[in-house]
Amino acid sequence: MAKKSLRKTIIIFFAVITFLLVCCYTVLLQHFFIRGLDLNTEVQLAVEAYRYNEKYKKQSDIPLPSNSNLSAYTEYEQLPEKIKKKIAGKAVVEGRYITINDEEYEYHKLYPFLRADGKIVYFLFSERFDDVKSLPTMKQFDMYFLYTPLLLGGACILLILSSAWFMLRRVARPVEKLSNWAVQIKPDSLEKKPESFIYEELDTLAGLFHEGMQRLNDSAKREQQFQKFASHELRTPVAVMLNNVELLQRLGIEQNALLNPPFLRMKKATYKMHHMSNLLLWLCRDDAAPLPVSAVHLHVLLHDAINENLYLTNGKEISIHTKINEVTVQAPQIALQILISNLIRNAFQHTHQGGVCIETVDNGVMITNDQKQGDNSIKKDSFGFGLELSKQLARKIGCELTLLPKPTTYTVLVYFKDS
Template structure:
């Protein structure tokens, strides 16, 4: 009942969820890793600032008691008295104006990393406390442990975390996708014959409810189709029965010779033509309503002759009107159900004749296209296409035949174009005629 064609071109829910989870987890883990590294770096800066500040406070306390206290110098912190005593690489990278007393200045050069803390002694001289970390120094066990924790461990933890989250998401998706795929397979195999069978158990209550809802909706659609078929059968009987009675009565009247009587011949001919048209119209309507399950037989017909007959049949609509007919048709031979083609053009031409009070009606047939154009004025607004069939039925008929119809509603004229995808032109002669009716 269902096809995999559209499903093949649709997005996969499994693929979408896996990609979404993987991208989300990757962004979260990578962001957290950078955030962790940022906080670690900031922590190291705060630690060095704390050590510099503690060393400077201790030096000031000693210097206040003993002014001859020497400048401190440890493995990582060295104090310098005056800007001129600073190492040359620091003076080259950092001007004196940036080293404000009381502030901390991180300075990262090509090799060493400096953290400078500037203080002002009570005697007005400036002392610079510098924390130095040299990247080229010989690694120690503690430094190796630091680099492992600072650089390698976040990457390893991030990769492991992403892998675990993806595996967990894949497991959960598998638990969810399996019953969803069972629901899909059951729905694709659902037919009118097995509509009453219970759906398979789908593990989750929501999926079971969805399957039951799907089956109940399809059951209602099936009941509607059955009612429509019954209505078509009843309508076929109710429509054909009176037409059959009229046809039999006309045949009986013909046997009695009424069609030859001068007083009744013209009336009998109109009655016979009308009954045949009703029969053709009824068959076409039932064919369209039946969704074209039984195609009407094709006939080889001359489209230009058929349109000429339709014009002649509806010429009485032009009586008493100031209308100019411009008819230009080239011979076209095509294979199609004659009854349906006749009703289509009867519908369109009658509409043009009926809704035009004055002006011109143009009917062109050339290059596989029939164009019907009629003038409009305030007295004949073009409100619909057809004599009871309407635009919708006309379009259904053209769709069934594989034709294409285009309606052009302009200010001063109304045009309908019908194109035929298959036709055989014979150009031995081209008929061009123009006539007026008044």
């Protein structure tokens, strides 16, 4: 699932909300504008009816008010025919206004008023615009009524979106600055305090990230020191054990049927400790110190590593297949020797039934252990702790180490880029 952009999400949110608000306010503006005109007409009718009623109380034969827009009728039947057709079926109630829109440019409002003598008088306000629609004033009215809300709405949308974009730009700059700082931070720069990122929340986030990185760096340093001290302390007893193993071999202990099985187990464990201590020592070297690079005959290293670790196949039904061509690579010789030996040792150690194929491919080495059907010893992590150390050593050397796990096979490919 594609990740969403925070900036786009905020802009879309502001755009939708702004559009809805402007549309709502535009509709409300037109509604209240028309309602205001209606109220103005109703006020005029109410005022004319009140004044007429006051005069009628003093003089009963006073004529009904009449002008160009206003007319009054004492009987319902006296109303114009088109007005009666429009209000036919509607309840005409005293004191309740009735709006009648006969045509596009014609407007009527009827006001039944209860006179002092108890008779209903019908006040009718009428206005026609068809004969004056070409006047500049009418055009100005249409502009204010139709176009002005649209123009103001569009201007408001642009203004709010521009403001949102401006604010996002102001906020995005320090956020991008924080992101770049977090990406470029290195262990040797953790002693410095994080720089300021304008906003207090971003400074707090940078401080938390800096503290977390410091804790991780301190933990890595403690782990590296432990590996270095442990591997140094192990070198002397491992060397003594190796010498004793070689001495016992010279004394013919392998010919003793009773002592040979425990001797082989001791020999296997001793060589394993020897490899691990050497590998840990190489990994604990200072990363800034360049490893000495020279031309290394890869085929020679492979043959030596195979012979060195053959003892791990004793007592197992393993067939070893080799397709080794003469290949020369540019790499740190000792580190590469440890890496190749560790990979072959892992292949021999974790294959119990089946075959191990070791071959050179282009500028690299491919090691495959193939288990027989029914042997479930191969797992995703079947090469164990040694393979994890091999990955670190491969990165230190500068080569690529690729893992290709399958249900019954496990392949490790070591590729040298600059060879």
